[in-house]
Amino acid sequence: MIAEILSTGEEVRSGAVIDTNAAYIAQCLEARGIEVARHLCVGDDVEKISDSLRMIAPGADFAVVTGGLGPTGDDLTADAAARAFGVNLRLDSKAMENVTEFFSRRNRKMSPSNEKQAWLPEGAEMLYNPTGTAPGFMLRFQRCCFFFLPGVPSEMVRMMHDAVLPRIARLRKDDRQVFAVRTLCVFGLPEPVIGERLAVPEKEFQGVRLGLRSVFPEVQVKLYGRAQDRAELEKNLDEAADRVCSIIGDYVFSGNGSSMETVVGNLLRAQNATLSVSESCTGGLISHLLTQVAGSSDYFLFSGVTYSNAAKIKVLGVSRETLDRFGAVSEQTAMEMAQGARRISGAVYAVSTTGIAGPDGGGPEKPVGTVCIGFAGPEEVVAWRYCLDFADRSRNKQVFAMKALDQLRRSLLNTRKRPID
Amino acid sequence: MIAEILSTGEEVRSGAVIDTNAAYIAQCLEARGIEVARHLCVGDDVEKISDSLRMIAPGADFAVVTGGLGPTGDDLTADAAARAFGVNLRLDSKAMENVTEFFSRRNRKMSPSNEKQAWLPEGAEMLYNPTGTAPGFMLRFQRCCFFFLPGVPSEMVRMMHDAVLPRIARLRKDDRQVFAVRTLCVFGLPEPVIGERLAVPEKEFQGVRLGLRSVFPEVQVKLYGRAQDRAELEKNLDEAADRVCSIIGDYVFSGNGSSMETVVGNLLRAQNATLSVSESCTGGLISHLLTQVAGSSDYFLFSGVTYSNAAKIKVLGVSRETLDRFGAVSEQTAMEMAQGARRISGAVYAVSTTGIAGPDGGGPEKPVGTVCIGFAGPEEVVAWRYCLDFADRSRNKQVFAMKALDQLRRSLLNTRKRPID
Numbered sequence: 001m002i003a004e005i006l007s008t009g010e011e012v013r014s015g016a017v018i019d020t021n022a023a024y025i026a027q028c029l030e031a032r033g034i035e036v037a038r039h040l041c042v043g044d045d046v047e048k049i050s051d052s053l054r055m056i057a058p059g060a061d062f063a064v065v066t067g068g069l070g071p072t073g074d075d076l077t078a079d080a081a082a083r084a085f086g087v088n089l090r091l092d093s094k095a096m097e098n099v100t101e102f103f104s105r106r107n108r109k110m111s112p113s114n115e116k117q118a119w120l121p122e123g124a125e126m127l128y129n130p131t132g133t134a135p136g137f138m139l140r141f142q143r144c145c146f147f148f149l150p151g152v153p154s155e156m157v158r159m160m161h162d163a164v165l166p167r168i169a170r171l172r173k174d175d176r177q178v179f180a181v182r183t184l185c186v187f188g189l190p191e192p193v194i195g196e197r198l199a200v201p202e203k204e205f206q207g208v209r210l211g212l213r214s215v216f217p218e219v220q221v222k223l224y225g226r227a228q229d230r231a232e233l234e235k236n237l238d239e240a241a242d243r244v245c246s247i248i249g250d251y252v253f254s255g256n257g258s259s260m261e262t263v264v265g266n267l268l269r270a271q272n273a274t275l276s277v278s279e280s281c282t283g284g285l286i287s288h289l290l291t292q293v294a295g296s297s298d299y300f301l302f303s304g305v306t307y308s309n310a311a312k313i314k315v316l317g318v319s320r321e322t323l324d325r326f327g328a329v330s331e332q333t334a335m336e337m338a339q340g341a342r343r344i345s346g347a348v349y350a351v352s353t354t355g356i357a358g359p360d361g362g363g364p365e366k367p368v369g370t371v372c373i374g375f376a377g378p379e380e381v382v383a384w385r386y387c388l389d390f391a392d393r394s395r396n397k398q399v400f401a402m403k404a405l406d407q408l409r410r411s412l413l414n415t416r417k418r419p420i421d
Numbered sequence: 422m423i424a425e426i427l428s429t430g431e432e433v434r435s436g437a438v439i440d441t442n443a444a445y446i447a448q449c450l451e452a453r454g455i456e457v458a459r460h461l462c463v464g465d466d467v468e469k470i471s472d473s474l475r476m477i478a479p480g481a482d483f484a485v486v487t488g489g490l491g492p493t494g495d496d497l498t499a500d501a502a503a504r505a506f507g508v509n510l511r512l513d514s515k516a517m518e519n520v521t522e523f524f525s526r527r528n529r530k531m532s533p534s535n536e537k538q539a540w541l542p543e544g545a546e547m548l549y550n551p552t553g554t555a556p557g558f559m560l561r562f563q564r565c566c567f568f569f570l571p572g573v574p575s576e577m578v579r580m581m582h583d584a585v586l587p588r589i590a591r592l593r594k595d596d597r598q599v600f601a602v603r604t605l606c607v608f609g610l611p612e613p614v615i616g617e618r619l620a621v622p623e624k625e626f627q628g629v630r631l632g633l634r635s636v637f638p639e640v641q642v643k644l645y646g647r648a649q650d651r652a653e654l655e656k657n658l659d660e661a662a663d664r665v666c667s668i669i670g671d672y673v674f675s676g677n678g679s680s681m682e683t684v685v686g687n688l689l690r691a692q693n694a695t696l697s698v699s700e701s702c703t704g705g706l707i708s709h710l711l712t713q714v715a716g717s718s719d720y721f722l723f724s725g726v727t728y729s730n731a732a733k734i735k736v737l738g739v740s741r742e743t744l745d746r747f748g749a750v751s752e753q754t755a756m757e758m759a760q761g762a763r764r765i766s767g768a769v770y771a772v773s774t775t776g777i778a779g780p781d782g783g784g785p786e787k788p789v790g791t792v793c794i795g796f797a798g799p800e801e802v803v804a805w806r807y808c809l810d811f812a813d814r815s816r817n818k819q820v821f822a823m824k825a826l827d828q829l830r831r832s833l834l835n836t837r838k839r840p841i842d
Contacts, residue, residue, distance in 0.1 A: 020439050030436060039434070192535070213437055345729070
């Protein structure tokens with residue numbers, strides 16, 4: 001089953017608005033095993049819309065078209081559909097009810113221009129719009145079943161679920177397959193390396209297709225599963241996930257698409273432990289990430305963003321001697337920062353960063369990209385040094401923060417294997 | 422002049438990633454008076470990409486193609502271009518330099534698969550990629566000049582400005598008009614309100630077209646200027662910008678597209694002043710934003726992310742009585758947090774946040790979305806309370822952080838008008 005998506009409207013064509021509808025619709029269809037072959041986007045132009053519809057019709061089983069169903073002169077999609085499929089527009093009584101109901105339910109007066117929205121191409125089936133004035137419609141031409149929806153994202157989403165997906169399910173009732181996607185998240189290996197390692201014969205992954213997606217600074221391995229029933233699907237996905245983990249190892253930090261901060265939060269919660277942070281080069285990003293997770297106040301206590309040396313000394317108790325002797329960017333300072341954050345907050349664990357995000361501040365011994373990460377727990381205080389330069393201050397901060405959280409994750413996994421206290 | 426845009430890649434085709442590149446490219450081209458007729462998006466499929474290129478060639482003057490230039494087997498765009506235009510791939514020495522340079526500058530080992538990125542279609546001109554491994558290329562076929570760029574947004578943006586737009590300007594040198602876009606950034610008014618206020622007759626903005634773009638949590642007013650020469654262009658843009666500012670008032674925080682954190686940083690630098698922060702509900706986001714600006718260590722000293730009450734008391738010196746009597750989310754606590762951050766760091770100014778980002782923790786008196794913002798300077802300590810609920814923890818954090826920075830901006834603008842110390 002092949003689908004295409006057509007977005008219409010001057011605001012998406014000109015780039016004033018990012019077309020989020022196409023991605024939403026594609027995800028809905030792909031999750032149900034319908035391959036989206038292409039997206040198209042054109043402006044409010046009756047010729048271009050009708051050309052696009054004619055181009056789509058011979059090659060697709062389904063098409064979802066958004067936009068151009070409003071009451072104004074710019075809204076030309078029904079016109080374009082009638083022209084493309086060689087039919088006339090006619091006033092659809094159900095569509096008229098949809099439009100008048102919208103106004104009467106809100107005690108608002110219907111503008112005469114709204115009547116236009118009830119004129120649909122001959123042969124179209126009206127699709128009810130519960131939240132707006134623009135009814136949609138379904139129309140078959142050649143092999144393709146077209147669904148026309150409004151461009152307002154909230155109306156489109158509601159109608160995809162209420163009107164489009166149930167009709168698609170009925171139209172393909174002979175197709176008995178089930179589908180699911182699983183996401184494994186990887187940090188610390190570049191995408192090409194992951195690609196090379198996973199370049200094993202496709203048949204080794206029974207009923208599962210692999211896809212890589214780079215979401216800086218992580219890489220996601222997507223498992224697209226397809227099977228005859230739910231149990232077989234889950235079994236295939238489990239086996240594929242195990243196989244990927246055995247190849248990629250502990251660079252895989254999540255088997256269900258969870259963020260690094262969620263994984264770390266879950267590890268802390270499982271240990272009933274608390275965490276504090278001290279950040280220099282990451283400038284607050286680690287604590288921002290940790291506190292993106294709802295309920296993080298259960299384990300996250302404090303972060304000291306100590307950009308100046310004075311703050312490192314005064315707030316975290318880093319010794320002036322350490323700063324003078326080893327410098328602010330050093331394993332020794334990172335360890336004292338972590339110890340300081342742990343001590344003043346009473347947290348079980350603390351993690352720290354000090355480094356050079358750039359573009360300035362680098363030198364021959366400590367180039368831009370240098371980061372020292374400290375970890376302090378009840379049993380040990382350690383630090384690591386890395387050089388991770390991604391040629392951009394913001395990307396460097398992201399990598400430093402992710403690396404610190406990943407070292408924390410690895411430390412928490414280790415401590416889990418032995419008793420604490 | 423007509424342009425088309427082609428986005429390639431499984432992640433955009435399948436909707437796993439929203440295609441922000443197409444909108445960005447469309448805006449760049451439209452701003453220069455080039456009409457974007459259509460966007461297309463297909464997956465990593467050599468047939469579909471080459472079909473699309475052949476479909477675009479006869480009708481467009483320019484086309485920008487993104488994605489598929491990486492080192493893996495999925496990256497097929499150069500192949501597809503060679504096939505579409507009937508040429509072979511050849512190893513391009515300049516492109517090879519671009520790839521090797523990327524690795525040598527970072528002291529990283531080049532993977533053998535990266536060599537693939539230097540194989541370009543015959544007749545192509547390499548486009549230098551300063552921030553990634555994937556060189557782009559330009560290739561003319563029929564009437565259309567194609568620009569192939571990587572799909573990573575940051576690399577694409579850089580190359581649009583460094584490589585594509587200057588070449589387009591040279592190619593249309595007979596076209597004597599000049600173009601520019603200016604961006605005014607607004608915070609604190611919803612987009613429809615800004616739209617209504619700016620709905621004045623188009624002719625009042627001489628040679629300038631207005632566009633609104635919502636970039637949560639701010640709204641950008643774009644001024645698209647077109648004139649016969651540079652001086653007239655600048656004059657028209659200046660007048661239009663003044664007109665917009667007189668209508669929108671001090672909700673406009675930037676007249677040149679600068680971020681709020683850059684604007685605040687410039688105000689601090691102009692006063693030779695320093696800043697510290699104490700954050701509860703924003704969880705480090707304010708300091709993360711402030712430290713996104715290169716050179717922010719000149720004025721940013723410290724942030725205490727005090728999620729727990731214990732940390733508020735111990736690190737910032739908030740009194741237990743204040744917390745007991747007024748609660749952690751109160752103007753009183755916000756003021757003591759700001760005073761504490763200022764005191765322990767020795768900063769001239771401090772700003773603080775304490776509130777409820779949700780989804781839990783709200784109550785009838787202090788619902789989710791409540792935020793108290795404190796400000797402490799040499800002359801005053803104040804606090805404000807707002808209720809700003811955007812139905813999502815992450816969006817609420819963003820709005821709280823932006824509101825705090827905006828209050829800081831307004832306070833700094835006020836202090837500038839009178840002598841300090």
